[in-house]
Amino acid sequence: MEFRCELVRTVDDSYDIEIGRKLESKLVSDLKNGLLGKRKRLAVITDSNVKELYAGSITAMLTEAGFSAEMFVIPAGEKSKTREMKEFLEDSMLEKGFRRDCAVVAVGGGVVTDLAGFTAGTFGRGVPFVNYATTLLAAADASVGGKTAVDTPLATNLIGMFNQPKKVYIDIECWKTLPKRELSSGLAETVKHACLGDEEMFSYLEEHIAEILENKAEPCEYIAEKNCGIKYSVVMKDERESGLREILNLGHTVGRAIETCSDYRLLHGEAVSIGLVAQARLGQELGFISKENVGRLERLLQNAGLPIRVPGYIQIPELLKKLYTDKKVRDSRLRFVFQKEIGDVMQFSENNYGRPVSESEIAAVLEKIAE
């Protein structure tokens, strides 16, 4: 006997990204004007650094505006992106009486927005959330695409879900309080976007990288918008990452593995920077990119304050092993995305932008770019 469950529906996950400076009062007025419906109970999720700088005052402003807001603070750093920290947030929220009628306001960088978005997605089987991105990395990485996740000892970003925020705020003013190293780290994703989708943006970066590092208004807004635009155009065409979306993984096969192997001594963007160099070097050998363009890429990354060599404390054999935890792995074979010169990516067959890479191919490149 068969019983058919027909479940076809239209889902509207559209949302706005607001790019500007000092957007705290805009956030509060949006919430007052019903951005999250009638929800009054707000969990402001942040980290130990951002708490003092922005999240504390945002929580106070929300309380002032009549919301029942409480702040939940995780330790700053990539090591907080774990299932244990998600449990900590859940238990703290439950203990404070938060239920499925609450909403989440994430205030911080990529770790906070990733963790808060995932937590919101499974709390009470899903409550709405907004992202207030305080870092360039979050602006580049966490504003478009709806990817949320945590890391586990065995793999980064493999446990998570697609969950779209109700709105994203990119506060460029916050970048001023970022340690220089953090700002550089965020620029890695920006450079990646230029590499895979916009040669003009790449040239612009080559010219204005110093001004960006100084938080000059115009170039910062330019890259914030370009980041959203490029990522959006890719994600729109392939929301669930079956094909095209994989190109956003440029530099990430090696990058993620290096990040883990460094035990997070390297920041995400720093690891991605080395990963970008690795795919470019291998791509040069395979004829996908000229030596000259590889040089331009390495120079830009260096000028952005990013490392372009595998640190000496990382063992190549261990790194090679870690590559297999990449989510692009198919039938236990490594697959890489490659840029095609600058501003485009290689397509290997219909809807396929990943090329199988043998362990020896990538091992040779990694040996060459090891410190």
Next chain:
Amino acid sequence: MEFRCELVRTVDDSYDIEIGRKLESKLVSDLKNGLLGKRKRLAVITDSNVKELYAGSITAMLTEAGFSAEMFVIPAGEKSKTREMKEFLEDSMLEKGFRRDCAVVAVGGGVVTDLAGFTAGTFGRGVPFVNYATTLLAAADASVGGKTAVDTPLATNLIGMFNQPKKVYIDIECWKTLPKRELSSGLAETVKHACLGDEEMFSYLEEHIAEILENKAEPCEYIAEKNCGIKYSVVMKDERESGLREILNLGHTVGRAIETCSDYRLLHGEAVSIGLVAQARLGQELGFISKENVGRLERLLQNAGLPIRVPGYIQIPELLKKLYTDKKVRDSRLRFVFQKEIGDVMQFSENNYGRPVSESEIAAVLEKIAE
């Protein structure tokens, strides 16, 4: 500066429920015929009881059929529905090399299907899964609706997600190997469905309850299909539980709390049975149901082998406190769903089937039905 992300899409989560006896080979042939696309790597998730009875042979059949299938076993029992057990499954799967190109086959009762569905939903940000339901409870509870979740020390079913299976198999033959107590437990959800949506089904149950307990073919298939039908009609009208879907919570405010307070000495259905009596008794006082119909309900539950009194080892004050972890709580006030005589529910305002209940109202009822 504003950037708009337009994300409107049509989602088709339709699937079939197959009701019958000995459906193992149907499962295997469906998978061979591409039910889950080209996915070859299958995680068979089961528990320590079902492993020996069905999951082991299903895994062997899948391997035989050319799949790369591995079995992951959780301890049998409600206590396994935790975040820790989800982590255990994730880590075991990652260790065995499972990645986002895998799929999950849940073989077992409600605990297994809830946990496996949730695990599949966040593994690699979501891989497909099928449910092979071996218990009446799973047939009644886990086949329609897409609800998956785990329990935490502070709340049951509050961490989870909506995740639809690709297909559900309800194998009535498996009910034969259920301990009598488990079968009775499953009948509580069946009685609940009759109470809230089908008076004829209620009468049928009054007449055939003994045959069902003996696993007679016709009445078992009847209730399996009725369960799906009633739940489907409710869920279809309200997939995200904003209003109507709450009626499926009939008996669950008290039920869930009793289940937790008993530290799982009571099975889910046993606790729900007492919860059904509690809402009926309170409903009688409020004029929603006649004394006679309350009597019919209590007799039917008893004949199904279910408890209708709060066990003596449960402290009422503790139970009252636990009620507030219910997900229907709004603005810190208890809300109950009530049946309207037999076969219907009370509607209190537009799209609202929950009535605020004061702590003293429900306390008085619980005192009366305490052992």
